Amino acid sequence: MEHKPLDQLRSVADVQPRPLSREERLQRWIDLLERDPKRRLNSLGEIEYKPPAERALVREDNSPLTVAYDDPVLRADGLASDRLGDAMRYFALSDGQAHYALCSCLSGRTMEAVTCAQRLRNATGNVAWQSAVGAWVLAALAVSLPGLVYLLS
Template sequence: MEHKHLDQLRSVADVQPRPLSREERLQRWIDLLERDPKRSLNSLGEIEYKPPAERALIREDNSPLTVAYEDPILRADGLASDRLGDVMRYFALSDGQAHYALCSCLSGRTMDASTCAQRLRNATGNVAWESAVGAWVLAALAVSLPGLVYLLG
């Protein structure tokens, strides 16, 4: 079997990469933010007070949205612009998730890229939350099991 680079294959075939999953898109954005963790980024001004149609058009130069849109892989995968509506659609962010990660009322006019990355991780990741809940359930069982055995035994 002969192996060729993707660029070589594109010259002889219509090669389409598989679309990224939501988790892969979010992880890529977080990774991009963490490449320059001290980069000062502009947050989005009080997005919760804007009507939905106006909120969708919000953008800021040098914002976390800019970081995502500057990435050729995310753009090729379907990120249409650095406007809030396009970013929310592409990354499947709820209003609450976008507000928590990107709004100026929680972070001030600027934030470090690492802060935004952590906020995105907190807003969209269930892994840490599920792990914490699982740990508490196990702890509760461990503490209550001797009492249950005593009562039932």
Template sequence: MEYKPLSDLNLVADLQPVEPRKPMSRRERLERWAEVLEREPERVLSALEEIEWRPRAERLAMRADNSPLSVAYADDVLRAEGLASDKLGDAMDFFQLTEGEAHCILCSCMGGQTILASEAARRARCVIAPKLWSLYAH
């Protein structure tokens, strides 16, 4: 790779500074996650196994290959916004999920070892719309 000063690059390219962008809100992050999941609505994803029975430290470190969280972490936009990994604790921090919300979206006890991406997206959207959330929080 050859180093060139910025002044030289201006001669061969139209360089424009990038305007600082406002960080995504919680709602926008959850909506983006749902949209990413809906790109492959029939994709079978892995649920996190029995979240509620794990000690807190173990629970926060939980992850699964091919889970709704790994789909979120594979998205360049969500990673650029600050999603640190596909671990439950990082996702809870990033999406500002309560333990109850995370449990209802991701836990195997809510429907088995797998979940369709479209269902995971619907559950993520329920966090945004509290009227829908009552369908799960019982």
């Protein structure tokens, strides 16, 4: 098998890298943030009060969105800008997830990169196990409540 650099292959074939999955995109962003955990980043100012069209255009210099957009891999994969709307589309973030991870009302005017990384992880992680635990806790309370009432009366 002959090995050739990617640039040479592109001259003879249409070479397209595999697009990243949502989980891979988010993990890459989190990894980028965690590379410099103490870096102070600007949060986005009270995004929940802005109309949707205006919210989509929100950006801040030196924000977590800037960290993502500065990465050539994420840009090549389709991240269009460091505006909130583009990031929400690319990372498939809901309004609530974006608000929790990026808004100034929860983190103040600035936050450490590691804090944003943890918020992204919490907001976008698999919460199925949390729902299951919650269901078991509610079931345990429902079963034990009559006994507790009997003991306390």
